[in-house]
Amino acid sequence: GAVVSQHPSRVICKSGTSVKIECRSLDFQATTMFWYRQFPKQSLMLMATSNEGSKATYEQGVEKDKFLINHASLTLSTLTVTSAHPEDSSFYICSARDRHYEQYFGPGTRLTVT
Amino acid sequence: RKEVEQDPGPFNVPEGATVAFNCTYSNSASQSFFWYRQDCRKEPKLLMSVYSSGNEDGRFTAQLNRASQYISLLIRDSKLSDSATYLCAVNEGDFNKFYFGSGTKLNVKP
Numbered sequence: 001g002a003v004v005s006q007h008p009s010r011v012i013c014k015s016g017t018s019v020k021i022e023c024r025s026l027d028f029q030a031t032t033m034f035w036y037r038q039f040p041k042q043s044l045m046l047m048a049t050s051n052e053g054s055k056a057t058y059e060q061g062v063e064k065d066k067f068l069i070n071h072a073s074l075t076l077s078t079l080t081v082t083s084a085h086p087e088d089s090s091f092y093i094c095s096a097r098d099r100h101y102e103q104y105f106g107p108g109t110r111l112t113v114t
Numbered sequence: 115r116k117e118v119e120q121d122p123g124p125f126n127v128p129e130g131a132t133v134a135f136n137c138t139y140s141n142s143a144s145q146s147f148f149w150y151r152q153d154c155r156k157e158p159k160l161l162m163s164v165y166s167s168g169n170e171d172g173r174f175t176a177q178l179n180r181a182s183q184y185i186s187l188l189i190r191d192s193k194l195s196d197s198a199t200y201l202c203a204v205n206e207g208d209f210n211k212f213y214f215g216s217g218t219k220l221n222v223k224p
Contacts, residue, residue, distance in 0.1 A: 034212060043201065043216035044158070093157050095212075101146050101205060103212060105157040 002028050004096050006106030013084055014114055020080045021109045023094030029074035030096035034103065035067070037090045044093065050077040084113040117141060118204050120215035128223055131192045135218045137202030138184045146205035147178055147185045151198045152217065158201055161187075192222045 003026040013019050023033055031052045036044040048069050049057040056069035068080040077096075081088055089112050095103040120137045127133050139147075147164035162169065164176040164185050175188040185202055199217040206213070 036214075044214045046211060046213065049211060091155075100163075102148065102160055102163060103203070104160065108157045 002026075002096070002098055002102075002104040004094065004104045004106040006094055006109055008109060009107060010110045010112075012112045012114060015085055016083055018080055018082045019084055019111060020078055021092055021094070021111075023077045023079070023096070023106050025075045025096040025104075028096070028098050030098065031074060032097045033071060033077040034095045034097070035069060035077070035079050036093045036095070038093060038108075039090055047079075081111065084111070086113045089113045116216075117213040118202060118215040120202060120218045122216055122218060124219040124221050126221045126223060127192055129192055129194060131222075132188065132190045133192060133220065134186055134188045135200055135202075135220075136184050136186050137215050137218075138182075139202075139204045139213075140183070141204070141206055142180075142183060144183075144204045144206050147176075148203040148205075149174075149176055149185075149187045150201040150203060150214075152201055153198050158214075161200070189220075192220075194222050194224060196220060197222045 005024045007022045033050040035047045038044050047062045050069045050071040052071045058064045071077040091108050093108040095105045097103050118139050149161040150158035151161045152158040162171050164178045168177045173190045177186045199219045201217045202215045204213050
């Protein structure tokens with residue numbers, strides 16, 4: 001299957017700081033990538049859809065000014081969590097969609113805000 | 115109302131058993147359907163796509179019932195390694211969104 005990487009895999013930051021997470025499709029071009037968060041024992045919650053060369057589409061209840069998404073190329077999308085708070089601590093997972101509409105997930109980034 | 119719903123389980127079955135999961139979706143315009151497997155603290159991995167005609171991959175069979183708006187996953191001859199959480203995913207076509215169910219946990223016991 002297709003390979004999607006995510007960096008960093010784990011990050012600890014202090015309240016008020018910003019954290020950038022990268023998502024890359026390694027062996028295919030992805031015009032669309034998705035960002036999810038997952039709390040323990042809960043399902044994936046779609047945060048936003050990232051389209052290459054255009055603004056991201058955010059799900060209801062997700063603050064676009066807090067979760068900045070940039071999809072600058074066909075293989076890279078970034079999520080920046082701005083002014084992080086402890087309640088932002090979660091598992092953030094990106095996925096990239098191939099031309100067959102199948103999604104492949106990155107390994108996730110575990111964010112802990114202290 | 116949730117877009118996609120699954121029974122969270124857990125389903126506790128012995129090795130060799132056959133087990134089936136269902137997943138219902140609310141949007142009749144949904145176009146693509148998938149099953150994913152997620153191991154503890156790992157990312158979901160695509161298990162199989164679900165086609166209108168149904169599809170089979172080894173011990174796994176997926177079915178789609180558009181009239182009743184559900185998809186199913188059947189696992190035959192369960193192995194210990196099948197223990198995981200199984201997530202269904204539904205793509206809403208034009209809106210380019212994937213919605214995931216909360217997952218069904220499967221425990222296969224020796």
